[in-house]
Amino acid sequence: MIRERAPTLLEVRDLSASVAGVAILKGVSLTVRAGEVHAIMGPNGSGKSTFAKALVGHPAYQVTSGAAVFGGANLLELPAEERARAWLFLGFQYPVEIPGVANAQFLRLAYNTVQAARGKDELDPLEFDDFVREKMKLLDMDPAFLDRSVNEGFSGGEKKRNEILQMALLEPRLAFLDETDSGLDIDALRVVANGINRLITPDNAIVLVTHYQRMLNYVVPDYVHVMDGGRIIKTGRKDLALELEHRGYDWVAAEATLAA
């Protein structure tokens, strides 16, 4: 929801970043205000995922120039864990499997770590169990997933639900969701999208990073940005996503070249 005078959560200016010495992002600017839903779309290799990973502090992604201010702090100075504690979240495209670590144990450790960093109460295992089961209902998730190893042997859809469950627990002010729709069948997509919608409040914001428009039928964006060649080359409203679905990405790139 776009509101006038909503506070700015994230302000990115001219961000450039490289991976293993190869420049991927070439000057990206983006402003996200509280209550907004953004979608970043674009062809494969356009830099969408890199943008999200650089902002949450993946060590393989080197920011070479530009600035990112989140909640008044210079985001780029913080290690990844501090960014998470400072209410930033990334839902992974490919969530990592961790054999031997029970999901419940991982979720509680993450929850209590950020709670402590935010000066809030931690939960003991019994309290946490009640708490997390409530959150799982939101995503129609079987509590059996608490006892299994983190993401191990989960289907694509189950992994994505587990990501949104983590989002529900960690209550970020800004969440990047990287290709959350990939690997989901239509029923799972509806459930996950519903879960996301119920987590949206006037105080937080979501940036959906997605190749396809289908997620956007359920989580409706206020802004749609098209990335190509490491830049945002076009920004529009939700209709732009539908147009991209029909016409592909090439015409946007051509238009941008003409304008340049």
Next chain:
Amino acid sequence: MTTATKKPWLDGLLAGRPGSEARPHAWLNELRAAALERAHSLTLPTVRQEDWRFTDLSPLYELAFRPAAPAAVPAGLALEPVLAPEAAARLVFVDGQFMPALSSPATDGVLVTTLASALETHAALVKSRLAQLATFRDDAFCAINTAHLADGALVVARPGAAARTPVQLIFASTQAGVAVHPRCLIVAEQGSELTVLEDYIGLHADARAVNAVSEVAVEANARVRHVRRQLENGSSFSLASCAVRLERDASFRSVSVALGARISRYNLNVTQADEGVNCQLDGLALIHDRQLADTHSFIDHARPHGTSRQLHKCIVGGYAHAVFNGRILVRHGAQGTNSAQQSRNLLLSRRAHVDTKPQLEIFADDVKCAHGATVGQLEAEELFYLRSRGLAEPAARGLLTYGFAAEIVDRIPVPSVVAALRRAVLQEIQAKEAA
């Protein structure tokens, strides 16, 4: 080790042997005499032998050992860390000596008693079973152990007996500078089920040598679950072998965990002596500082349609060195064998070292054998995933290391042992973090 230096060292290790028994145990005298002769004629292992290439025992040979002194229950004997409350039957040996006050033998369905008393009550059984599987012909430490053979643990599950609770065998050592020679004989008769915990724990920090031999006979249709914990102190030496023989359609599942000892070597030899047998051998070594932990396993697929599964993991920190040699032999005619072996190793420091060697010898043509080995650090993507959820790097590393170990620990069928090992693993990891 030269012959000149070998003699006094070996004499120290062979001192304190039992005297000759009167009839009817002449066979035991003969067994010990043969073992003694073998101990004198065999070369002690050095790195020049292929089987000991990575495990240098010179620090062991530099120390002199003597027999343990007989003692009452030592004051302040802290066995709580290993006591499994699930176990209804338990035998406790301290410095080689049986401790009746700490033990609870059993006779119903499953016989749990000492070899010494079974020599009186079940002489024929002991005679027919003892030293049948663990042969000392080529194994100097087994020969030394057998030369000392007078007592030990005996567990026999009678035909069809299904033990609902585990049997726990504890070998604690407390005295400084001693060599002890624990011995276990485990027999699961036809169709029986048995879970045995074999625990070796070293108290106080003094150096000593624990030279253990176990034999496990699993008869037709019997199932044995075997858990071995090696928790010697960090200055001691642990030498151990376990010989297992599986008869038709028998099953043997074992988990061995090594956390302790300055140098440890565990030889686990499993013979699939008849058709349709399955075995699973899982192992974990978690070591740091200058520890060395060596596991040599040998699965002998001698007959058709046998299955074997093996997952061995080493977590190595500091300057420590882990060794795994997993030999699998599929003999001619052992058709339909299905075998899979995995060796996975985690190095926590730049000076940590692993030598891992799968050794497959296949002489049958209709078999399925898979093996693999990995040596690595924690995965960068796993670390980042945890950090992106707010965990600081040390906590993330700790959790991943813990998970790596827990995959093996969780396979132990006794909940209190799982819980105790999970705590021990966490402590090890946290101690490492603090260092």
